[in-house]
Amino acid sequence: MNNNTDKRLEVTIKDMVLRNPVMTASGTFGYGYDFEDFMSLDSLGGIVVKATTGSNREGNPYPRMAETSSGMLNAVGLQNKGIDYFCRSLYKKIKDINTNMVVNVSGSSIEEYVEVAQRINELENIPAIELNISCPNVKQGGMAFGTDPKMASEVVKAVRKAYDKTLIVKLSPNVTSIVEIAKAVEASGADSLSMINTLFGMAVDAEKRQPLLSTITGGLSGPAVKPVALRCVWQVAKQTKLPIIGIGGIMNATDAIEFILVGATAIEIGTANFINPSISQEIVYGLSEYLDRHNIKNISEIRGII
Amino acid sequence: MNNNTDKRLEVTIKDMVLRNPVMTASGTFGYGYDFEDFMSLDSLGGIVVKATTGSNREGNPYPRMAETSSGMLNAVGLQNKGIDYFCRSLYKKIKDINTNMVVNVSGSSIEEYVEVAQRINELENIPAIELNISCPNVKQGGMAFGTDPKMASEVVKAVRKAYDKTLIVKLSPNVTSIVEIAKAVEASGADSLSMINTLFGMAVDAEKRQPLLSTITGGLSGPAVKPVALRCVWQVAKQTKLPIIGIGGIMNATDAIEFILVGATAIEIGTANFINPSISQEIVYGLSEYLDRHNIKNISEIRGII
Amino acid sequence: MKYCKDFIVVENETITPTLFILKLQYLETLPEIKAGQFVEIMVKGEANVFLRRPISIHDVDKDRNQISLLIQIVGKGTEELSKLKKGESLNLIFPLGNGFTIIGKKVLLVGGGCGAAPLLYLARVLKQNQIKSDILIGCRDIKQLFSKKEYESLSNLHIATEDGSCGIKGLVTSHPILDEDFDSIYCCGPTPMMKAISKLAKERNIPCYVSLEHKMACGFGVCLCCVVDTNQGNKRTCTTGPIFLSSELKDF
């Protein structure tokens, strides 16, 4: 069966129709076209491109990466060329990719988030933004907005006013109660929640006696974080009504199914793209196989049954 | 060199002198004597025995364990026979073990914590307690005390009044700011901080479509959590003055050194004991070797240099 | 006394595509091992298995200092073990668990599928102690049957196969040998089978021992992950068990 047409996998997130629940995570899939050599992008439900901010950002100094047990730390720090460049140059390159092209929006102030959202609102072929209030790799803003329910609420309200299309808000796991943040974001007008962003971590070179990242701390991703991500999705699915996009350590279709079972409507593949650049397409096939094997008529039948 | 006598490794935590920084973590080392077949207990700096509560607890139903990528989830839920049984029966079995025998103290109320601490205060051969305000596996108390600075402060103050010897408080990583909790605990009279307890997580059986733990969620341990643990120790070491015991995913001497580099005075080995029951003793040897190789005269030279 | 030591694979015998027997050589003198005890295996290799895997001791050859394990492939750990080659080494913690308590002079052993693993060594021990045993093995078909000759040399072998390709056709619970009288019954296999046999034994007031394969993190009593609900509350399967008198278990 051609998965492109496996109707059982279709899901919707507010106004955005996804041909299947498989999306790719911001910061791990470039602007999509980098993967054209390895797979057909139109097999995917959606692609979330790298974080875009108000103006050009150089990000953090090298080294920005450290491998850990079943995972990696990154300290990229939102390197990107800013919203102007995005609208002027990148948008043209991605606007005809035949899947939902979602932009991850970041900033250091409410004004910056709003400005970027407003500009993207005008781009016809961007059906949704993912508001990144959970990046642990920048000093100002980023995770701060995502760890305080009041700040989270403020930024979401402000962006909601400026942005008409599907508004996904990406949550941080580095909080005492992710449910509290999720509820605040829900009440402030978000259409969907995606989670989790990276866990706040660090790595050390014992021989050289120094940190492995230039910023000392960074964001942990990969299979190591999956148990935390599943717990977050499960908690939030039980206590809010918004469609959830599950993220964290998904390496294969079984992992994706686990997220759907605990309540995710869609999922995003992150770090796995580095190891197998065609994994996201393979996971789409894997989902169809799972439905076949378990005789399931529509993926929604198993959503949130745990 | 016999590590038992490698003076370079000696450390102190308030009034407790450890012949080396290597301790074993509560819930992973039984009451110590279970490991006598595999190693000499007197090679260790200390042993933290299983959580003890006011009265008998049956813990959670089976299944209580799920394996994850580079880690495991547990949902034991503080099963133990209570403080009476501990004083009456277990204490006799452990009091002559020639290392620091520390008791992990848990409870559902401040009164329960105080009662247990008081009783242990009277046991001559228990030089310290580790106050467990961070267990994610019980409905009441446990982690709740460790995720709110005010509650943490209250329980520590109350126990401090009832307990004269070395008071270690074990912190949860499942908080927005571990530094905030650490400072509250420091100000309330703790002598030392140990961290981290397990990360709050969950695991799912995609084929059977059900959670793998009877309690659905549980506590994640093992190498998967090491980056988070290192980050917690590093943050707290920079912002408080208390000696820290580093815990989380330590599998070998290199891992132990990493914790010391970011500020830990001692470390505890947890899940690794299940895989290699003589690992804690091997890590003591590994530390001596590291000091030899790097020509370090005393372990304190490298403490917190990152 | 428990040990944590390397063994050397002397044979890896394929029984069916998902069932194999590992014969392992110990380089020292084997300690006393009771039937029903188990080992915790460190699984190396690309499967990237984190915890050890508990496996019953299928047989013991004291003279040669060898033990054998009967293993069914159910996941990545057992799959990895199935690839072991002669000469490779394997780290075990052993012997673990309580082992069977032998009661009476005429006993019945009941095994289903690969769960029957500990019964071969039990039959051997019973014979050494001049206790008369019958053994009833249930399996899907004749291809799943293993160690038939050994069983026959140690005990009176009775067989039930689902397709009738060997012995009677049907489940073990329908085998006529169950109508005979025994001093005790020792049962290892799938939980539904063990429950059915327990029920039968209870009705006839025969002590029935079962072997529980609970998930374990340590296998030697320190993690409290493997508990089973008993008349005296939660007990560790790895130390109080894995062999329990079925009447002590809440669920049986």
Add this chain to the structure above:
Amino acid sequence: MKYCKDFIVVENETITPTLFILKLQYLETLPEIKAGQFVEIMVKGEANVFLRRPISIHDVDKDRNQISLLIQIVGKGTEELSKLKKGESLNLIFPLGNGFTIIGKKVLLVGGGCGAAPLLYLARVLKQNQIKSDILIGCRDIKQLFSKKEYESLSNLHIATEDGSCGIKGLVTSHPILDEDFDSIYCCGPTPMMKAISKLAKERNIPCYVSLEHKMACGFGVCLCCVVDTNQGNKRTCTTGPIFLSSELKDF
């Protein structure tokens, strides 16, 4: 076009206890590969390596559709690769990176230790293009020297060893060949060496290309982990590089 495909190991040649050459067979027709490009290797096996490992293409045999990699064991991934046996398969993403830009008619190649890996294929390409090249290799002693015959057949080989066991005694930077005039210099090796050669080249106004071995998560431009600070800000080493004109790098 980039590919993610399996290769088959046809040879694993040990040079020194920590240095080896893997010769890999591609089962299709190799695409165009530029000297200085690299591959990202999926490392399977018990080392439990999470990310791929970037390794330069040491040589290409177009006729046979083979490539070779020169690898130094520095950690668990390279250690695991060193155990590969003839016939085993290896998954690669390739070809990655920009490769060398060839400038001029008389060029110098300078390599230190295993960093010299990409220079063999560069020398081959230069010869194919009738460009006269000298190659200067520095290493600890004669035992560390590899592919000597190949180099000699492609280029004028000059050697500097720390102990004088081959060529001149001393560091590459003290070799007289550096006094000659070149249109460009291509330098691969330890960072201090590349910096020293760059400095020398700068003084004499010769364009000098260096190859950076930054830590990479993806290797094909999407993670932004591998950046280097250049005159135009942070650039990805894996796509803009790994070959950079040293005058463009802030640190050089």
